[in-house]
Amino acid sequence: MHSTRHAHDAHPPRRLYRHASLALAITAALALAACGDKPAEGQAPAAAAGQAPQVQVGVVVATPGDVGLVTELPGRVEASRVAQVRARSAGILLERLFREGSDVKAGQALYRIDAASYEATAQSARAALARSEANLIQAQAQLERYKPLVEANAISKQEFVNAEAAYKQALADVAAGKANVRTADISLGYAKVTAPISGRIGQSLVTEGALVGQGEATPLAVIQQIDPVYINFTQSSSEAFKLRKAMAEGKLKKASGNDAASVKVVLEDGSVYERTGKLLFTDLSVDSATGQVTLRAEVPNPKGMLLPGLYVRVQVEQAQVSNAITLPQQAVTRTETGDTVSIVGDDGKITKRTIKVGAAQDQQWVVLEGLKAGEKVMVDGFQKLQMLPPGTPVTPVPWKAPGSAPAAAPAAEAAPAAGAPAAAAAK
Incomplete structure (x- = not known):
């Protein structure tokens, strides 16, 4: 009997184990329920509640001002003065007195003919x-x-x-x-041939011992003055007519008042020439074969980088638009029915707006009508809105041009989702 009682005390009934396990399960369930009621660390309340976070979109603020209408046209470089050196006395050429390709002065001796x-x-x-x-x-x-x-x-x-x-x-x-x-x-x-003008002389067209000037003035060399140089370029007569009409109606004003319009030269490699020129004149007649009007610009060339015959592109600011707004080209949707932009209101709602744009300047559209100063125009974030229902509010942030540091991600997007294993493990 004694030994049987001790054995019973050492092994309690199984009913006690079942009660203890039930109590532990209830305690664990209450703890998990308490953790589920609180948002995960670093998680926004809206995300914890199952609501979609607001999407950040890049915007620019419409700011009016005077915008120059820059037109880029193809052109050719031409020497400002060209003179042919000819032999006016007949005889045998005895000596050449210059170095080919060098700069010469007016009156400098170039050739000596037998006299x-x-x-x-x-x-x-x-x-x-x-x-x-x-x-x-x-x-x-x-x-x-x-x-x-x-x-x-x-x-x-x-x-x-x-x-x-x-x-x-x-x-x-x-x-x-x-x-x-x-x-x-x-x-x-x-008999002593001299330079008629100052400039750069090219190759000699004759050599010593040649008979020159016999019956006609023999060409000996060519001198070109390349500082400054002229750039001849053409513009469509229809574009020139529209520009003059807009100026006459007061929609546009001259780029530099009474002064000549400024001209920038874009070289063949895409770089911009360091010197700025000025527009000299616009021809009064239109080429009947091409419908083009010829224009001429004068550009300083002290280092001789612009050579006659060189192909360049000319950027000329012929007029200015007053109180105009510029927008990045990606902010404007151009269609056959019109041009539209997305306006972000103070409440974060997006509305479509039809605008009127003019010429493109430096990868931006010049907006002539349809925008007011201070309005926020959406530039980036269109792909994000495709995943959200219409009317979803957004958060506007200043747009940064490509190549700059991207905007920081929203806190709600960076935080882990509610109920994630990591969060549950932390609890």
Whole structure:
């Protein structure tokens, strides 16, 4: 009996184990229920309650101002002054006095032509002039002797008239002799070919020993003045007409008042030339074959980077729009029926708005009508809204251009979902 009682005390009834297990299960259920009532750490209350978080969208604020209408057109570089160097005296070319491709000054000697025959002609002309001057002295002396004699009737009047005619003829011979000397000196001077203008000279078209100037003025070289340079470009006559009409109606104003419009040059590699030029003139006639109007700009070229014949693109600001708003191109939806944008209101609701845009400037549209100052225009976040029902409010944040640091993710999106295993384990 004693031993049986001790064995019963060492092994309690199974009913006690069942009661203990039930109590532990109830305690664990209450603890889990208490954890479920509280949001997970770092989780927004709206997300914990099963509500969709607000989506952040990039917006820009409409800000009016004066916007220049920049037109980009193709053009060609042309030297501001071009002069052909030609041989005006016939003879054998003896020497070239310049380096090809160098800068020369006006009046600088470039070539030397054999001048022996021209020197002889000049000497002969001077000798003839000296003889004419001697005859003039004799005729003048004889006329002075005949004056008192004709008054005293010592000689006939005919003799006096002959003496006076001889004097005047001697004067004419002297004048002709001086002209012949001048002509001979000019021909002799042509034997030394000089630069007509300052600029950069190209290659020599002839070599030493060549016979030049025989029958015609032989081309020897070309000098071009490339500082500044001209850029000739064309614009559609319809665009030019619309621009002038808008200015006449007061919709646009001149870019620089009474001054010439500024011009920027875009090189073949896409870079912008460091110097800014000015628009010189717009041609008054339209090319009947192409329907284009020719324009010319003048651009400084002190380093000689712009060479004649170079293809460039010209950005010219011909007019300005007053109180205009610019928007990134991706913010505007362009269709056949019109251009629309998405406006984010103060309540976060998005509404569509039809606007009127003008020309594109630096990857932005110039808005002419349809927007007010201070309105928030949606630029980024359109894909996010496709997953949400219409009318879902959004959170506007300043839009950043591509390449800048992206906006921080919303806290609700970064937090773990309610009931996640990690959160349950933490509890």
